[in-house]
Amino acid sequence: MIKGFIKNSFVDYPGKVAATIFTGGCNFSCPFCHNGELVLAPGKIKDIPDYEIMEFLEKRKGLIDAIVISGGEPTLHPGIWALMAKIKDKGFLVKLDTNGYQPRIIEKLLEETQIDFIAMDIKNAPDRYAETAGLEKIDIQRIFQSVKLIQSSGIDYEFRTTIMKEYHSAIELEKIGQWLNGSKKYVLQNYKQREGQVEEVAFTPFEEEFLESQKEFLQPFFKRVEIRT
Ligand code: SF4
Numbered sequence: 001m002i003k004g005f006i007k008n009s010f011v012d013y014p015g016k017v018a019a020t021i022f023t024g025g026c027n028f029s030c031p032f033c034h035n036g037e038l039v040l041a042p043g044k045i046k047d048i049p050d051y052e053i054m055e056f057l058e059k060r061k062g063l064i065d066a067i068v069i070s071g072g073e074p075t076l077h078p079g080i081w082a083l084m085a086k087i088k089d090k091g092f093l094v095k096l097d098t099n100g101y102q103p104r105i106i107e108k109l110l111e112e113t114q115i116d117f118i119a120m121d122i123k124n125a126p127d128r129y130a131e132t133a134g135l136e137k138i139d140i141q142r143i144f145q146s147v148k149l150i151q152s153s154g155i156d157y158e159f160r161t162t163i164m165k166e167y168h169s170a171i172e173l174e175k176i177g178q179w180l181n182g183s184k185k186y187v188l189q190n191y192k193q194r195e196g197q198v199e200e201v202a203f204t205p206f207e208e209e210f211l212e213s214q215k216e217f218l219q220p221f222f223k224r225v226e227i228r229t
Pocket residue numbers: 026027028029030032033034035039071072073099121133198
């Protein structure tokens with residue numbers, strides 16, 4: 001299940017020093033995803049046993065605050081329940097990164113674990129969701145359900161969209177703002193090309209001025225809007 005591990009991250013959990021765990025496999029296939037092998041061929045990557053992570057965490061008590069469980073899509077793995085419980089037992093905060101396509105799992109995790117933070121990707125406005133997630137069709141109701149669950153969860157959360165000119169414009173971003181209206185936090189992440197994408201295509205990031213103008217435009221829909229580059 002665990003295919004990657006970053007021992008120190010200052011960006012994956014807002015305001016905290018974190019370590020990040022990457023699980024293999026995903027139910028989306030976003031063309032611009034940076035984790036091509038993790039998503040498309042997780043079997044080629046060696047598993048890291050849970051006990052290695054736990055041994056590391058034992059030594060890092062007091063030095064890191066939080067563990068981020070990212071992917072791939074972590075909610076595809078029944079093993080994340082036990083993993084989260086072990087991490088919480090050691091006294092760390094837990095953040096989940098998810099694409100939100102498993103609302104029943106998200107609901108159970110919110111009810112039955114002490115998860116501290118959820119970051120959910122919002123791939124695009126509903127009418128362009130499937131193509132942006134690399135799917136022929138999508139059950140958008142599942143995404144709507146996860147958004148509602150997270151909005152009413154009472155825990156820290158953020159919604160975030162990786163934007164590029166091929167998939168997004170001011171029109172899509174306005175639709176996202178109206179859809180997520182009233183949410184705590186929304187993050188615009190400008191696309192950056194990296195090696196190992198799901199599709200080896202150079203998509204087009206936005207200029208700084210566009211990001212700033214969209215941040216200002218979207219502000220009334222959210223308590224907080226951030227640009228992450
Ligand atoms: S970017 Fe898309 S394909 Fe990549 S891990 Fe996230 S949801 Fe899956």
